[in-house]
Each structure stands twice: as C-alpha cells, then as structure tokens.
Amino acid sequence: VQKPDLMTAGKALRVGATVGRADLFPAEPGRMGGTWAEGNALSTAVGYRTIAVIEGEGLLQNASRMGERLLAGLRDLAGRHRHVVEARGLGLMAAVELDTRERRGAVVRAALARGLVLLGCGVKAIRLLPPLDVTEREIGMALDLLDKSLADAP
Numbered sequence: 001v002q003k004p005d006l007m008t009a010g011k012a013l014r015v016g017a018t019v020g021r022a023d024l025f026p027a028e029p030g031r032m033g034g035t036w037a038e039g040n041a042l043s044t045a046v047g048y049r050t051i052a053v054i055e056g057e058g059l060l061q062n063a064s065r066m067g068e069r070l071l072a073g074l075r076d077l078a079g080r081h082r083h084v085v086e087a088r089g090l091g092l093m094a095a096v097e098l099d100t101r102e103r104r105g106a107v108v109r110a111a112l113a114r115g116l117v118l119l120g121c122g123v124k125a126i127r128l129l130p131p132l133d134v135t136e137r138e139i140g141m142a143l144d145l146l147d148k149s150l151a152d153a154p
Helices: 041-056 059-080 101-113 136-152
Strands: 006-009 017-020 084-090 093-098 119-121 125-128
Touching: 041 059, 059 084, 059 093, 059 136, 093 101, 101 119, 101 125, 101 136
Parallel strands: none
Antiparallel strands: 006 017, 084 093, 093 125, 119 125
C-alpha cells in the first residue's frame, strides 16, 4: 500500500492543515504549537483518529460501493424522468441536473415533504452527499423518495 507524501485536511477532519511525512515536515520543538496554520495538537489528534476510523471501518470501500449504487440509481431515474438532464457523480458525491431552476425547487420541496433533505447546487442541480457509512438500504430509500418527488414535479 502506497502512503502519500502529504495531504491537505479541511472541515471534514476538523483540521485546517497540511499533513506530511516526518521526513518532509520534521517536528521542531515549539514550532508546531500554533492554533491554526502551524497546527493545533487537539485538532491534529482528532484528525488522526478520524483517519484511523475511516481506514479501520472500511469507509472508503463502502463509499466506493455505495457511490456506484447511488449513481446507477440516479442514471436510472434520469432515464425515466424526462426533466432530468443529467446524473453525475464520483464516489458518494452525486448530482442530478434538472431542466429548470423552478423544477429543481419543486423537487427539493417535494422531497423534503417526504422526509428527504436535498440541497440545490449550481443553477438547476440537486446535490446528494450521503455519509461515508451509508447503507444500501438507505441509498435505496433515498432513490425511492427522489423518484416519487421527481414524478410529482410539474
């Protein structure tokens, strides 16, 4: 398994930092004790533990599998609903592009009424960004609710 030379970490890991191998970023006493750009010990520990959980629980593999399931389902919906222009995604970050901004709003409202919270992005798209530990059952439920919401859109 290859290990990266460095990574950037942001909001998802609760760390705003560049994390690198010890030979690239040698620890110098007193230098790594800042509160933000220089590193924060508590935030670094939280970020490290988050990465350990992601690796230990196989969340990246789950995201890959569930992302494929989500995108296949969204493409199926695009084939059945004429006002869906495109379904796209990478891993668990996915979107459906609708034909109008107004229809996007109607679908988001219809989904919310069914208990599915969706976010608009861009001008006419709906973003879907489930958590890394999402289950196949939850993906299926979301696709079913989205299907019904798309059918209700005028």
